[in-house]
Amino acid sequence: MDGQENEEHANRGEDVPATDRAPRPAPRRDGAGRTGRRALRRTGVILAVLAVALVGVVLGVLAGGRVSTDIGPFQADLSVAPAFGGGTKVDIPPLGALLLDSHDGPTHLTVELGALDQSRTEALLDDPASINRASQSAVDDVREGVLRLGLRTLASAVLVTLLLALLVFRDTRRAAWAGALALVVTAGSLGTAAATIRPEAIEEPRYEGLLVNAPAIVGDARRIANDYTRYAEQLQRIVGNVSQLYTTVSSLPVYEPAPGTTRVLHVSDMHLNPTGWQLIRTVVEQFGIDVVIDTGDITDWGSEPEASYVGSIGLLKKPYVYIRGNHDSGRTAAAVARQPNAIVLSNTTTTVAGLTIAGIGDPRFTPDKNTSPAGSGLTQQTADQLIGVGDQLATTVRSSPRPVNIALVHDPASAGPLSGTCPLVLAGHTHDRQVSKLPEVPGKGPTQLMVQGSTGGAGLRGLEGEKPTPLTMTVLYFDKDKLLQAYDDITVGGTGQAQVNLERHVVEDPQAGVPAPVTPTPTR
Incomplete structure (x- = not known):
């Protein structure tokens, strides 16, 4: 029945059938709707406060979770960052890093x-017994630094969260809730790390970078930890001997050359040993060196972290002529070239202090340390490579507009083709100092080959044998005609030894390059 029929019923006074009445709207339940909306809004606010708190904690930790502290003679930076697996990383530039499974929780230490503090390091050298005190205080230094780091991180996380919450909500109550959540989250994370700390993790580190070889060199860390007293005593003797070493070198007798003599210091195969730089600086100052020549292997692996090692070149304030060794990469050579006083030769010549010097880098890049010394076990392909670079440099020497006084190669196996092209060839690589004459070429003058030992004592590898590899360098004296007239071989006992020896050689016939009998000087 439609609306018209309903109207007729009404006009006659009849009731409209119930089935035909228009439906009435359902009563509104305003109270229940408002309750649902309030609950949804409250949930959204809680989630927003939680999100702001978490973001604030992360930003606060990254911004303020860092402190600087002294650990023994070192300046150290301690920092904490959010992480899933916990743990600790100890960065030791340029050698690499130690990774320790030290704790659990969402924080990574x-x-x-950093650098050694000069005054504290000198204090250790002057008083070797202070090594014991330094090792004991280092534990307290770390504990104090970590405590300050935790408090600073906590304060930074809460402060950043409060500021962020005020910017987002513009409501002090919600900002206070966010700050409280940040306090709970940060304190809980740091507390979890402290509760799960594993001191024994220091005995089972994982290594990165150059420290990959540390277990083989240093030995079993557990054994060293169990016998620390004996280890500390040995360390004291080494430190004491190093200080004596510097004193001894500074008092070495110096060859008295004729007026107009040019003094050249030949070094090679530093292999990252920082002691080598101290020796070089001492000899440069005491002997009045005009030019330093480095025949390569200044690093071990040629990696980017090692590039900082060559920064000591600039401190010498003398021309530093360098060729690349088989342990030096292209980036190593580039790092040397960036030093203001360095000259990198790559089948090129240069004139320094009146000496014309030609040099070429090693054709190999073999940082795995498995290459054999020159003339021992070389494959035919490698031998051909080495002779090939010698031929290249010989061509460069012959075409030089100025007569070349010194030619530089890293491996003495490359020296053969240079016979007769110049009076003197300097090399390294073998870690064994040798002086010889190259086979003469008919119609050409004699050529002397001088192979340097290792100025760095073969680096860390120098500790592998029963006796440490000595540190060696040679001072060459050239007369006004740029002919070799004498040379002093300086030898310093390897790590842990303080013996220093200087052997003076006077060349009887500079034109022939024949040395006189060796005259050793007193040693200390």
């Missing part, structure tokens, strides 16, 4: 050892 990084300890970066």
Whole structure:
């Protein structure tokens, strides 16, 4: 029945059938709707406060979770960052890093050892017994630094969260809730790390970078930890001997050359040993060196972290002529070239202090340390490579507009083709100092080959044998005609030894390059 029929019923006074009545709207339940909306809004606010708190904690930790502290003679930076697996990383530039499974929780600790403090290091050298005190205080230094780091991180996380919450909500109550959540989250994370700390993790580190070889060199860390007293005593003797070493070198007798003599210091195969730089600086100052020549292997792996090692070149304030060794990469050579006083030769010549010097880098890049010394076990392909670079340099020497006084190669196996092209060839690589004459070429003058030992004592590898590899360098004296007239071989006992020896050689006939009998000087 439609609306018209309903109207007729009404006009006659009849009731409209119930089935034909228009439906009435359902009563509104305003109270229940408002309750649902309030609950949804409250949930959204809670989630927003939680999100702001978490973001604030992350930003606060990244911004303020860092402190600087002294650990023994080192300046160290301690920092904490959010992480899933916990743990600690100890950065030791340029050698690499130690990774320790030290704790659980969402925090990762990084300890970066920086530069040595000069005054504290000198104090250790002057008083070797202070090594014991330094090792004991180092534990307290780390504990104090970590405590300050935790408090600073906590304060930074809460402060950043409060500021962020005020910017987002513009409501002090919600900002306070966000700050409280940040306090709970940060304190809980740091507390979890402290509760799960594993001190024994220091005995089972994982290594990155150059420290990959540390277990083989240093030995079993557990054994060293169990016998620390004996280890500390040995360390004291080494430190004491190093200080004596510097004193001894500074008092070495110096060859008295004729007026107009040019003094050249030949070094090679530093292999990252920082002691080598101290020796070089001492000899440069005491002997009045005009030019330093480096025949390569200044690093071990040619990696980017090692590039900082060559920064000591600039401190010498003398021309530093360098060729690349088989342990030096292209980036190593580039790092040397960036030093203001360095000259990198790559089948090129240069004139320094009146000496014309030609040099070429090693054709190989073999940082795995498995290459054999020159003339021992070389494959035919490698021998051909080495002779090939010698031929290249010989061509460069012959075409030089100025007569070449010194030619530089890294491996003495490359020296053969240079016979008769110049009076003197300097090399390294073998870690064994030798002086010889190259086979003469008919119609050409004689050529002397001088192979340097290792100025760095073969680096860390020098500790592998029963006796440490000595540190060696040679001072060459050239007369006004740029002919070799004498040379002093300086030998310093390897790590842990303080014996220093200087052997003076006077060349009887500079034109022939024949040395006189060796005259050793007193040693200390």
